[in-house]
Amino acid sequence: MPHRSPDLATPLVAWYRANARDLPWRRDAFHEQYGGWGVLVSEFMLQQTPTTRVIPHLDAWLARWPTPSALAAEPPAEAVHRWANLGYPRRALWLHRAAVQIRDRHDGIVPADVDALLALAGIGDYTARAVAVFAYGQRHPVVDTNTRRVLARAIEARSQPGAPSRRDLDRFAGVLPADDDEAAIMNAATMELGAVVCTARTPRCEVCPIAHVCAWRAAGYPDTGDARRKQARYEGSDRQARGAVLKALRDAAGTAVPIHDVLTGWPDPLQRDRAIDSLIADGLIEASHGVLRLPR
Template identity: 60%
Template structure:
């Protein structure tokens, strides 16, 4: 099944104008954008990405700053461990690669905090190399169009990469375009809850549509628990206090953010274990 050709034509006409897709947007910017975009909406990432790259335009610039500065600049993007991972990756790029983001996939995978998705995205989108790039949106499109099922089921790196590999053209430019187009289709057309099949450029070959949209009966991916009242919520409240202060936040001040002592202490200890908070004589701070 050739979905690459119609998807590429559609993407060239309809693809969103996003900063990281523009000519001249370098490998470091693409690496930062890909980390920020994990589990965070595009609209929230764009202004934070611009601020980040204005402050730290190269890996060496970020590596020279304290990790706490990266966490503070991350602000409310969520999952602040990503800021520490970016700082660690910038340090490794500076020390091991002369401050230049490596092109080789294995070298990208060897960077601290850089996983399969991010490494392949940088190799494909920054350098134009032919690698399958798979995120949640891609998995959904492939499940519907190729496998004929409404949901992709639990992720499997081996299976998911093989599925995307099977639709990638051999031509490097076309492969890069197809990676971007499949991802874009899942983000704006083939969405999880309200797919717009009438606007889909591959609806005529979609096996799920041809089968009459059968309900998915396979194993489902684990659903993340609700945020409000969760340990993640309490961690976020504590992080907001730490980011807002240039001096240690006292235990008394942290106690005010959440009434449940056991949950608050559990959240605080998890932040310390993750390297996002450090105890001092006077209280707690972001990592130095």
């Protein structure tokens, strides 16, 4: 018979109020200026990209495209180009598609409804709820890798979370405060704790506000194994080849490049061709009359 979970919300919310980093998307002025669009763009960029690398790109992006309709009015090539080195450039394409969908379906206003958000390109369980909560103040569980790690340790006494599951959402919803605003803060606080204290490799338990109720700590920090997938090797991978092709086209400043001038001297010519073909299939580049370009 499992004992009741201790109250995590009170210490987490207090800790967050005193210790939250001053990030752009947490400022009142940011919300007043960019509303749900600012939150949406920040969440897209933060999908698998570190906070410190996102900040300058987010500023530039929103200065250039302060509304969904502004982005939707330009070709996807511009989005892919300005995505620069943020990584996973499909996100730039999806963000552009989402902007078009927001313009066409929602009169240019980022929807507040989770199901409407989920129907947009590139938006899944995490991003939909993050927008509904952080832009519109609704009460939903926002569960990212940080939250899953904090809960795995504090409640399940595991060193790392298991594989992501829809059940994570229900489980976290069960420990959120009833009040919308408090719940929103706990969502942010739990992610923040995982990002800066309860980190994957070297947790700083000596400054953790919930160490006194942490099941993993009480159990003596057992290594319960890591259920996460290991990342495939990047050096020599198709992903590296795709990245190099796309960088070449970005560096060409949006102009077409003869296909034979792209990645000349790449060690594996078959891999080079495979990268180009898959980028075309993904819609990240276009081919015509022997030249490659970003998608128009």
